[in-house]
Amino acid sequence: MISTYLISVRPKWADAFFLDREPKTIEFRKGNFGASLKPGDTIAIYSTMPVAELIGTVRVSMREALPISELWQLSQQGKLARISEAQFNAYYANQSSGIGVWVDSAELLPKPIPLYRLREEWRANWNPPQQIQKLTSEQLAFIKGK
Numbered sequence: 001m002i003s004t005y006l007i008s009v010r011p012k013w014a015d016a017f018f019l020d021r022e023p024k025t026i027e028f029r030k031g032n033f034g035a036s037l038k039p040g041d042t043i044a045i046y047s048t049m050p051v052a053e054l055i056g057t058v059r060v061s062m063r064e065a066l067p068i069s070e071l072w073q074l075s076q077q078g079k080l081a082r083i084s085e086a087q088f089n090a091y092y093a094n095q096s097s098g099i100g101v102w103v104d105s106a107e108l109l110p111k112p113i114p115l116y117r118l119r120e121e122w123r124a125n126w127n128p129p130q131q132i133q134k135l136t137s138e139q140l141a142f143i144k145g146k
Contacts, residue, residue, distance in 0.1 A: 004042040004135045004143075005034070006054070008128040014047035016082040017058055017106045026080045028071070028091060029099040034132050037063045037101060044135065044143060046128045053112035054143065058103035071098045113143065 009017075009027070016024035027043075037043075041060040047053055066074070071092075075081045078088050080102075092098050119126050121142045135143070 002040050004140050006044045006133045008046045008048050011047045011051045018108050024082045027101040033099045052115040055112045056108040059105040062102040064100050068092050071100050
């Protein structure tokens with residue numbers, strides 16, 4: 001069964017999924033991030049402050065836990081993640097492995113959904129996830145209805 005998840009991404013890297021030329025097609029994470037992600041799942045992208053909007057979706061093609069050096073190579077030296085080697089090394093400092101989530105089919109929402117609207121719909125005290133959150137059918141219907 002296909003699931004939809006929500007992740008929070010800093011604006012610079014959130015926007016990179018939706019570029020016309022050479023979009024970001026891999027998301028780097030640490031720990032056991034997205035252990036339940038499988039090919040075909042959808043990830044909704046929430047762009048963190050100062051944007052604070054749900055901006056679009058991507059489809060998971062693969063999720064791999066790999067040694068850092070292999071992750072760097074498979075990302076075409078950061079090109080697929082739109083990240084420099086210095087940024088990559090800083091992010092994975094003192095880590096022996098990392099998570100790569102390969103994505104495709106990036107689709108911007110017709111109109112981004114600001115944080116206050118998500119809270120109106122979902123819960124007044126709702127906060128974007130620190131890691132990853134599986135969306136309920138009601139939450140997904142709200143996103144698709146926009």
